[in-house]
Amino acid sequence: MLNNIFNKKKKYATVPSQQVRPDVPEGLMKKCPSxxxxxxxxxxxxHLYICQSCGYHFQMASDERIKSLMDEGTFVEFDADLLSENPLKFPGYEEKLEKDRQKTSLNEAIVTGKGKINGHGTVIAVMDARFRMGSMGSVVGEKITRALEKAMAENLPMIIFTASGGARMQEGVLSLMQMAKTSTVLKKYSDAGGLFITVMTHPTTGGVTASFASLGDYNFAEPGAMIGFAGRRIIEQTIREQLPEDFQTAEFLLKHGQLDRVIPRDELKDQLTTVLSLHDQGGDEAWLQN
Structure with a gap:
C-alpha cells in the first residue's frame, strides 16, 4: 500500500518546447561582449552602436557610418558597380562573394564617395567587415585608388575608415600588390598637398595596417579597436615573450606614439569637422596638443 503511494508517478501536462518559446523577433536585442x-x-x-553601460563600440555597417557622418543628401557614391572576379580560379570564391553580396547588399568590402561633413566637402572611403571580413582584394585597392585620384583632382580631403582582416587570400599576390598601389597613389596625393585622415576601427589588421591605414596625416582610432599586423600568438612565439594585456589596442598604440588620438564615435563628427576647419584656416598644432 505504502509502496504504491510513494512510487505512484505524478502526471504532468507536457507542452512542446516550440510553444513555450517567447515570441521575440530575431535581431531585436543585442548583448554587449564587454x-x-x-x-x-x-x-x-x-547611440551609434555604443554600449551606454560600458562604452564598448560595436562594429558598424558602412551605410550607417556614412549616414552618421555625412550631411543629409550630400553623399554621392563612387564605383558601386565594380565587382571582384576570380583571377586565380580559387575554389568556391565566386560563391562566397555572392553570399556576402546577398547578406550585406554591398558589391565589395568598401564604399567610396564624396559629400559634406558639417559643410566641409570631403571624399570618404568606409570599409565594411561584414563583407569577406573587410579583406583587401583588387577591387578594394582599385576603389581606394580611384577615390584618392578624385580627391586629388577636386582638391578635397580624404578620410578612410578601416575595418579589415588584412589581404584577401583568394587573390594571392594580386591582393598584396594593393599595398604598394594604394601607398603609391597616397604619396602622389600628399605631394599635391592633399589632407589624408585615417580612422581605424575594430579590427584593423594585416596588409591594410601595413599600408594606407598607417599613412594618414592624422591617424585616429575608435576606443578599444584592435590594430596590428600579425596576430598576438604569432608575435609571442616569435619573440618568446609575453605581451602586455592591452597590446594592439588603440589605447596601447596611442600611448606609444602610433596614433594621434582615440576618439569615441559619438564625438567623431565634431572632431573631424574641427580638423577640416583648421586646414581650411591653415593651422592644427594647438588642436593636437589639447
Missing part, C-alpha cells in the same frame, strides 16, 4: 548587458537594437542604433 559588460554582458542586453539592450534593444534600436536603442543601440540611436
Amino acid at each position: 559588460c554582458k548587458k542586453i539592450m534593444y537594437t534600436k536603442e543601440l542604433q540611436k
